[in-house]
Amino acid sequence: MTISRRRILSATGAAAGALLAxxxxxxxxxxxxxxxxxxxxxxxxxxxxxxxxxxxIYVEQLNKRGGLLGRKVEWIVKDDQSKPELARxxxxxxxxxxxxxxxxxxxxxxAILSAMGVAxxxxxxxxxxxxxxxxxxxxxxQFPAWSLGPDPQNTVSNSLFDLMATAKQPPKTIAIVxxxxxxxxxxxxxxREVAKKRGYKEVLFLEWDFGNRDFGPIAARVKDAKPDLLWxxxxxxxxxxxxxxxxxxxxxxxxxxxxxxxxxxxTKSPEGANALAVTIFEEHTPFTNSGVAADFVSTFNQRAAxxxxxxxxxxxxxxxxxxxxxxxxxGVVGAKSLDDKQIAAFLRKNxxxxxxxxxxxxxxxxxxxxxxxxxxxxxGAWKVIWPESWAAPGARxxxx
Numbered sequence: 001m002t003i004s005r006r007r008i009l010s011a012t013g014a015a016a017g018a019l020l021a022x023x024x025x026x027x028x029x030x031x032x033x034x035x036x037x038x039x040x041x042x043x044x045x046x047x048x049x050x051x052x053x054x055x056x057i058y059v060e061q062l063n064k065r066g067g068l069l070g071r072k073v074e075w076i077v078k079d080d081q082s083k084p085e086l087a088r089x090x091x092x093x094x095x096x097x098x099x100x101x102x103x104x105x106x107x108x109x110x111a112i113l114s115a116m117g118v119a120x121x122x123x124x125x126x127x128x129x130x131x132x133x134x135x136x137x138x139x140x141x142q143f144p145a146w147s148l149g150p151d152p153q154n155t156v157s158n159s160l161f162d163l164m165a166t167a168k169q170p171p172k173t174i175a176i177v178x179x180x181x182x183x184x185x186x187x188x189x190x191x192r193e194v195a196k197k198r199g200y201k202e203v204l205f206l207e208w209d210f211g212n213r214d215f216g217p218i219a220a221r222v223k224d225a226k227p228d229l230l231w232x233x234x235x236x237x238x239x240x241x242x243x244x245x246x247x248x249x250x251x252x253x254x255x256x257x258x259x260x261x262x263x264x265x266x267t268k269s270p271e272g273a274n275a276l277a278v279t280i281f282e283e284h285t286p287f288t289n290s291g292v293a294a295d296f297v298s299t300f301n302q303r304a305a306x307x308x309x310x311x312x313x314x315x316x317x318x319x320x321x322x323x324x325x326x327x328x329x330x331g332v333v334g335a336k337s338l339d340d341k342q343i344a345a346f347l348r349k350n351x352x353x354x355x356x357x358x359x360x361x362x363x364x365x366x367x368x369x370x371x372x373x374x375x376x377x378x379x380g381a382w383k384v385i386w387p388e389s390w391a392a393p394g395a396r397x398x399x400x
Contacts, residue, residue, distance in 0.1 A: 029070070029071045030071065031067075031071060031072045031073060031074040032067060032068045032069070032071050032072070032073050032074070032101050032102065032338065033073075033074045033076060033098070033099070033100040033101050033102070034059075034073060034074070034075050034076070034100060034101065034102045034103070034104055034328075035075075035076045035077075035078075035091070035094030035095070035098055035100030035102070035103055035104070036055070036075070036076070036077050036078075036094070036103060036104035036105065036106060036115075037077065037078045037079065037080035037086075037087045037090045037091065037094075037106045037111065037115070038051055038052050038055075038077055038078075038079065038080065038106055038107050039079075039080055039081065039082040039106070039107050039108060039111065040052065040077075040079040040080075040081075041079055041081050041082065042081045042082025042083065043082050043210075043211060043236060044082040044107060044108050044235075044236060045082065046236055046237060046262050046265070046310070047107060047236060047262060047317055048082075048106075048107040048108075049307075049309060050304075050309065050311070050317050050318050050321070051107050051129070051317065051318075051321040052077060053300070053303055053304060053307055053309065053318075054300070054318050054321035054322050054325070055075055055077065055104070055321065055325065056075070056303075057296070057299055057300060057303060057322075058322060058325040058326075059073050059074075059075045059325075061299075062325075062329060068329065068332050068333070068338070069332065069333075069336070069337075069338065075104075076094065076098055076100060078090045078093075078094070080106055080111055082108070082111075083111075084108075084110035084111045084113065084114040085114065087106050087110075087111040087114045087115055088114035088115070088117065088118055091103070091114070091115045091118040091119070092118055095118065095122050095124065101338050102124075102125065102328065102332070102338065102340075103115070103119055103124050103125065103126050103127075104127060104128075104324065104325070104328060105126050105127060105128025105129060105130075105131070105142075105324065106128070107129070107130055108130060108183075108235075109130070109131050109132045109133055109181075109182050109183035110181075110182055112126075112128045112130065112131045113131075113136060115128070116128075116137070116139050116142050117139075119139065119141065119142065120139040120141070120142075123141070123340055123341070124141070124340050125141050125142075125143070125328075125331065125340040125343050125344050125347075126139070126141065126142045126143070127142075127143045127145065127324045127325075127327045127328045127331070128142065128143070128144060128145065128146070128324060129144075129145040129146055129320040129321050129323065129324035130146050130317070130320055131144055131146055131183070132146070132148070132152075132182070132183025132184070132186065132187060132260075133182060133183050133186045134148060134149070134150045134151075134152065134364070134365045134367045135150075135364075135365065137365040137366065137367070138365070140344070140348075140366065141340060141341070141344040142366060143327055143331075143344075143347050143361050143366055144361075144365075144366065144367055145320050145321075145323040145324035145326075145327055145354070145356075145359070146280075146320050147280055147356060147357070147359060147367075147368065147369065147370065147371035147372065148367070148370055148372060149363070149367055149368070149369055149370030149371075149372075150363050150364040150365055150367040151370075152187060152190070152370060152372070153186060153187055153189070153190020153191070153193075153194075154190060154194055155370040155372075156187065156190075156191075156278060156370065156372050157187075157190055157191040157194035157195070158194055158198075159278075159370075159372060159373075159374060159386065159387075160191070160257060160276070160278075160374055161194065161195065161198045161200075162386070163276075163374050163385065163386040163397060164229065164255075166386075166397060167397055167399060168399075169399075171200070171227075171228030171229035171254070171255060172199075172200065172201060172228055173200065173201045173202075173203045173225075173226075173227045173228045173229070174195050174200040174201070174202055174203070174227055174228065174229045174230075174231060175202070175203050175204035175205070175206075175222055175225045175227035175229075175230050175231065176188055176191065176192050176195070176202065176204070176205050176206075176231040176233070177204070177205075177206040177207075177208070177218055177221075177222065177230070177231070177232055177233065177242070178206070178207055178208075178231075178232070178233025178234075179207070179208055179209075179210050179212075179233050179234060179235060179238055180207055180208065180209055180210055181210040181233075181235050183260075184233045184234065184235050184259055184260065185207070185233065187233065187259055188231065188233035188259070191231055191233075192205065192231075195231075200229070203225040203226070203227050204221060204222060204225035204227065206218055206221060210235075212238070213241065215238075215241045215242040215244075215245035216245050216248070216249075218242060218245070219242060219245035219246040219248070219249055219251065220249060222246065222251070222253065223246065223249055223251040227253065228254055228255065229253075229254070229255045229256075229257065230253040230255065230256040230257070231257050232256060232257065232258045232259070233259050234258050234259060234260065234261055235259065235260045235261075236260075236261070236262050237261075237262050237265060238261075239258045239261040239262075239266060239272075239275070240261070240262065240265050240266060240269055240271070240272070243256070243269065243271035243272065243275075244269075244271060246271070247271050252271070252400060253400075254399055254400045255274070255276065255399055255400070256274070256275055256276065257275075257276040257277065258275055258276065258277045259277070259278065260277070260278075261275065261277055262310075262311075263277075263311050263313070263315045263316065263317065263382060264309070264310040264311020264312075264313070265310060265311070266377060267311070267377050267380055267381060267382060268310070268311075268380070272377050273377055274376060274377060274378070274398050274399070274400055275376065275377045276374060276375070276376050277316075277374070277375055277376075277382075278316070278372045278373070278374060278375070279315060279316040279372070279373050279374070279375045279382065279384060280316050280319055280320060280323075280356040280357075280371055280372060280373065281293070281314065281315065281316060281318075281319030281320075281355060281356045282314075282315055282316075282375055282382050282383065282384050282392070283297055283313050283314050283315070283381075283382075284383065284384070284392040284393070285392070285393065286389075286390060287355070287356075287384075287390070290355060292355060293355040296314065296322055296355060297314045300312070300313075300314050300318060301313070301314070313381075313382070315382055319355055319356050320356070322354070322355055323354035323355060323356050323359070326352060326353070326354045326355070327347065327352050327354065327359065330346075330347070330350075330352040330353075331343040331344070331346055331347045331352075334346040334347075334350055347361050347366075348361050348362060348366065349362075356371060357371050359371075373386060373387065373390050374386040376395070376397065376398060378395060378398060383395040385397055
């Protein structure tokens with residue numbers, strides 16, 4: 001089931017992820033075909049639609065610069081319906097039936113892991129953008145744009161608790177409620193252990209099955225526990241549903257941290273005020289100091305509004321997706337080839353400049369540095385507040 005097939009004439013070559021001006025006619029030849037799946041329907045679709053739009057923008061920009069190796073680029077994206085088992089089947093089709101030249105990873109850890117298994121079976125490079133459990137990335141030709149670093153269950157959690165330590169009255173108690181969605185559960189269990197080591201008193205730990213829609217009982221348990229800090233291991237709209245359930249019983253947590261919320265709905269909800277989350281990019285300086293980043297932000301804002309997306313801002317999901325395309329382009333241009341093994345060899349040996357920063361792939365599981373920052377909803381917008389060197393002008397931790 002092909003949802004979108006992009007056929008766009010191209011211009012001139014590109015150099016290792018850099019955007020070049022002055023297009024000329026591309027050399028004749030068959031298009032370079034890039035195949036992927038996205039969760040265009042199902043519970044993950046709200047976020048995956050952002051990744052689809054980013055891919056469309058990048059392919060258009062890439063073709064205006066001359067495509068890849070002087071050939072236009074065609075993107076084939078299929079709907080995996082938020083089902084990892086379907087993603088596995090569709091990646092098989094992309095390689096064997098559609099005979100794509102290159103792969104781009106899907107959205108969410110489960111689907112990425114399925115795609116990774118297929119890529120390994122056929123010795124294909126897989127660049128991916130939202131894989132949340134680095135220790136499961138065993139394949140040596142997979143490359144992450146989600147810059148968690150190889151040990152996020154410790155490094156990301158410590159970043160959050162470092163921020164909490166700067167509060168006038170640092171929180172002393174914590175409640176951890178989490179989805180059992182694999183990457184979310186993994187990160188929440190890591191946060192639980194780090195919190196204990198940092199001296200927090202755990203007053204509640206609860207889990208729910210992915211796909212849960214009844215958050216009333218969880219909200220009641222949180223209210224009874226009265227934590228100083230509420231850790232919500234959520235993905236998509238789960239965090240919004242929990243906050244709405246707490247509102248119904250007249251409870252607002254003093255501090256609430258979310259792992260992977262749906263960015264737009266969280267900023268637009270009154271209950272989302274002061275929500276904390278992780279990020280790699282937001283629409284403010286110093287992130288937008290780069291010309292490439294600023295141009296992408298402007299284009300995405302316009303296209304997202306025209307497409308009717310609930311969030312028209314470039315944030316963590318859009319930035320991770322754009323970075324993945326930058327990595328793939330840099331690998332092809334650097335290797336001067338579409339050969340997967342040559343592309344992989346280049347990426348393992350070279351750093352790649354992306355809108356989130358310079359990425360390297362020479363650490364465990366091809367992961368490099370943890371580049372995650374902490375952001376907060378302030379004035380209806382996400383603003384980075386930690387570390388301070390990346391904070392939005394004048395932004396600092398707000399506590400209810």
